Each structure stands twice: as structure tokens, then as C-alpha cells.
Amino acid sequence: MISTWKFVLWPLALLNRFKLGLRARLFDLGIWKSVEFEMPVVFVGSLTRTHTLGISLYIQNLLKAALHIKRDIITSHALTPETKEPYLYLHAYAPLVFSTSHKVLGLSEWLQHHTDSSAIVMNNEFVQNEIRPQLKILVSDFEFPFYHDALWPVGNLQGTKTDIRTSDLILICATPENADLNKIKDNLQSYSGIVTPVYFIKNSVASLNTFNSSDKIEFIQDRDNFERLILNVLQNANPDSE
Numbered sequence: 001m002i003s004t005w006k007f008v009l010w011p012l013a014l015l016n017r018f019k020l021g022l023r024a025r026l027f028d029l030g031i032w033k034s035v036e037f038e039m040p041v042v043f044v045g046s047l048t049r050t051h052t053l054g055i056s057l058y059i060q061n062l063l064k065a066a067l068h069i070k071r072d073i074i075t076s077h078a079l080t081p082e083t084k085e086p087y088l089y090l091h092a093y094a095p096l097v098f099s100t101s102h103k104v105l106g107l108s109e110w111l112q113h114h115t116d117s118s119a120i121v122m123n124n125e126f127v128q129n130e131i132r133p134q135l136k137i138l139v140s141d142f143e144f145p146f147y148h149d150a151l152w153p154v155g156n157l158q159g160t161k162t163d164i165r166t167s168d169l170i171l172i173c174a175t176p177e178n179a180d181l182n183k184i185k186d187n188l189q190s191y192s193g194i195v196t197p198v199y200f201i202k203n204s205v206a207s208l209n210t211f212n213s214s215d216k217i218e219f220i221q222d223r224d225n226f227e228r229l230i231l232n233v234l235q236n237a238n239p240d241s242e
Helices: 006-027 052-063 072-076 103-113 163-167 181-192 221-233
Strands: 043-046 064-069 082-084 087-089 097-098 122-123 137-139 169-173 199-200
Touching: 043 052, 052 064, 052 122, 052 137, 052 221, 064 103, 097 103, 103 122, 163 181, 181 199, 199 221
Parallel strands: 043 122, 043 137, 064 097, 064 122, 137 169, 169 199
Antiparallel strands: 082 087, 087 097
16 A cells, blocks of 8 residues: 555656656657667566566576576675676576676677577566567566556656556466456556456465576466467477477
């Protein structure tokens, strides 16, 4: 729930909304440049402060990809990665997990030295930035979905609710088995304006915020369809044959 006193911060939230809208517009117009890599790039992120590392690890394992994580995760877990600028290997996670101080240069350098990479999964990325992904996965929570939240500093939203329109598929965490899934889908569609594939998983956000949870994600239904959509980002992928 949003604390009542925080609503006095609405002017700052409106200013934040203006800044986010201007930022997106500058990228759309090409004034702020963005780059698309030949290698498939997958964004896994949220509009709130939902942790997405467990899901990113799951996607990484599925695609046999490299995983990029932000530096704030390194700091929050007191890791001491091996420094090899412009990117960092994070062996505390896995051999193919790394971080960069500059996204475009860091990913370019990584791909130069790891030409056999099948894809790059970028954790905690969703809002439009200097990299254009081939697939954007939005993660939200069943009990407190992003559309019940508000822009920072009133709430936790780091992007506008209409940013859902840029997502290619949506994952809802901590879904009860008796939940009305169609109602959730209708709510999401009211913000997106389009029909975006939605998948529900039983795991809570807290349980997914571990480094070995990628093989423990439990889907309510349609796991095969979800994995097929993910695998389709790979060139020459033929999930139906698996």
C-alpha cells in the first residue's frame, strides 16, 4: 500500500512523469541514440522495484546465454568480482554472468571476446534505453501489481504504466492456483491497449531472489508456450522439434 502522506509528493511524481515521457520521446526521435546488436538481447525487468534475478537466470539457462546484471546488485550482495574492464566477470553467480559500467561498450567488448554467445539477457532492464532488445519481459507481482502503484517518489514505479505497451510478454509472480487469471489479463490489457501474452508463476518474488532458483520456477500453466516464445529469439531455433 502507498502511505497516505506520500501523496503530498504528487508534484514531484508529475515532474518525474514529464521527464520519463521526454526521455522516451528523445529515443523515439533518434536524438538520443540506441543500438541494436546482431546477437539477440532480452530485457527482463519490472516497472517497480521487483527483483528479477531468478527469472533472468532461468531465461539465461533456457537460451544458454550470457547474463548482464547491474552494478547495484553487486554492491547489495557485497560481491568482489574479478575486474576485467570494460566488463566484470561475476564468478560468484556463474561463468557467463557479467556487469558493465557502460552498456553499449561493455556488451560490444563482451561479444568480441565471446563470439559463441547465443544471446544476452539483461537483468533489471525494461525502460527504453541505449540498447534495443529483441524481446522485453515485464515482471510484476500478483498481490501488488504495477497498475496499483504510483510513480516515484509517491510509489515505486520507475516508468509509466503505459510502458507496458512495449513489453512482448508479461510474467506475474506469486499467483494463487485459484486466482481469476482472466481478470488479471483484462486489467493488463486495459493499460497496454493490445493483447500481450501473460504467464503466471507460483513463486514469490522473495523466493526467486536467490542465485539457484532458475530451475525451480513453477508455472500455473503454459510453461511450454512461454519457453517456445523465449527460444524464438534465437536464430535457427525450432522449439517445436524439442
